[in-house]
Amino acid sequence: MKRVLLFGLVCAACSDRPLLAPEAFGRMPCRPSPALVAMVVGPPFAPAAMRSALLHAAGPMSTPLGATSDVREMQDAIRIVAADVSAANNDGACRLLAIAAAKLDGLPQAAATYPDRDGIRLILALTAQALADVMSR
Amino acid sequence: MTSHAPAGVARLAQLVGCMAALAVAHVELGAQVCIGGTSASPGWLALSGGRAYGNASMIGVDVARSISRTVALFADGGRTAYPAPDPHRDRLALGVAFTFAEFDHVGICLTPGVEGERIGDLRVVRLPVGVSLGWSSASHDGQRRFGAKVEPFFVYSRETVAMFSHTSRLVSGRAAIVGSYHRWLLGLEHEDAFDRDARWHTRIRFGMAFK
Numbered sequence: 001m002k003r004v005l006l007f008g009l010v011c012a013a014c015s016d017r018p019l020l021a022p023e024a025f026g027r028m029p030c031r032p033s034p035a036l037v038a039m040v041v042g043p044p045f046a047p048a049a050m051r052s053a054l055l056h057a058a059g060p061m062s063t064p065l066g067a068t069s070d071v072r073e074m075q076d077a078i079r080i081v082a083a084d085v086s087a088a089n090n091d092g093a094c095r096l097l098a099i100a101a102a103k104l105d106g107l108p109q110a111a112a113t114y115p116d117r118d119g120i121r122l123i124l125a126l127t128a129q130a131l132a133d134v135m136s137r
Numbered sequence: 138m139t140s141h142a143p144a145g146v147a148r149l150a151q152l153v154g155c156m157a158a159l160a161v162a163h164v165e166l167g168a169q170v171c172i173g174g175t176s177a178s179p180g181w182l183a184l185s186g187g188r189a190y191g192n193a194s195m196i197g198v199d200v201a202r203s204i205s206r207t208v209a210l211f212a213d214g215g216r217t218a219y220p221a222p223d224p225h226r227d228r229l230a231l232g233v234a235f236t237f238a239e240f241d242h243v244g245i246c247l248t249p250g251v252e253g254e255r256i257g258d259l260r261v262v263r264l265p266v267g268v269s270l271g272w273s274s275a276s277h278d279g280q281r282r283f284g285a286k287v288e289p290f291f292v293y294s295r296e297t298v299a300m301f302s303h304t305s306r307l308v309s310g311r312a313a314i315v316g317s318y319h320r321w322l323l324g325l326e327h328e329d330a331f332d333r334d335a336r337w338h339t340r341i342r343f344g345m346a347f348k
Binding site: 020 | 224259
């Protein structure tokens with residue numbers, strides 16, 4: 001009994017990590033962030049059609065952003081989104097898309113990297129729009 | 138972690154009020170009532186079905202077994218199905234109930250446990266620790282019993298998707314009523330969260346008590 005209580009106290013004492021993209025970790029089916037979806041207008045692409053653009057965002061487009069752990073994690077998340085949209089794993093793509101967008105927003109706001117960051121954000125927004133379209137049917 | 142504190146506090150206050158009302162009730166006690174059963178048997182097996190937040194339906198099974206007068210083990214598993222094409226959520230929970238107080242026909246127990254959930258690529262491990270207060274009453278011939286419980290619980294949760302994870306803490310609670318006749322039992326349970334993870338479910342349980 002004492003061990004159980006001690007375990008509970010230890011758990012209670014554990015501090016939460018900063019909440020990264022809460023929609024990515026919800027215990028409900030994921031929905032793309034409305035803010036991300038609202039960044040683009042026009043007819044949506046099919047999610048699978050975003051694969052090449054996503055791989056470009058995770059590769060050449062994000063190389064100028066550096067090689068920090070946050071950049072690598074963003075690249076990893078975008079690569080998983082690319083794989084998930086190809087496999088029609090829309091819920092998984094939606095969760096990783098939220099993480100990638102949060103990682104992108106957390107990067108240093110350097111003027112020199114603005115075009116690359118904005119280009120990546122546009123690709124993420126188009127992907128979010130594509131996912132929102134198929135997930136709302 | 139929480140952005141709806143006023144509503145959460147109000148609901149917590151309601152739950153505490155229910156617990157206080159049950160605590161002063163003077164009725165016949167059941168030994169394992171604090172986890173939603175009766176004292177007439179060493180445990181039960183029940184199937185359940187109901188509705189959940191997000192236009193979802195759920196099915197499940199729960200089993201409990203006393204291993205001493207004050208300790209019972211319980212397990213609960215089920216599936217919450219969301220409208221297609223959303224993935225379903227699977228859940229398995231194991232726990233122990235330690236009865237630490239009995240007043241006439243009211244039992245209070247500590248209910249630590251561990252829960253695993255999976256929805257799509259998301260994996261969730263939760264460590265709930267609750268304080269459950271139960272009450273039970275029996276007819277004169279002992280064939281018919283009625284019980285109720287309320288259980289606020291604290292949850293430490295860790296969610297993981299791919300290589301990313303984060304932890305959170307929340308307070309939730311559940312309330313249940315159960316009636317039994319001979320070995321058959323029928324119950325209703327409602328669970329709700331008190332914070333931004335506000336997800337509820339309500340389910341009907343039908344089962345059989347062990348001999």
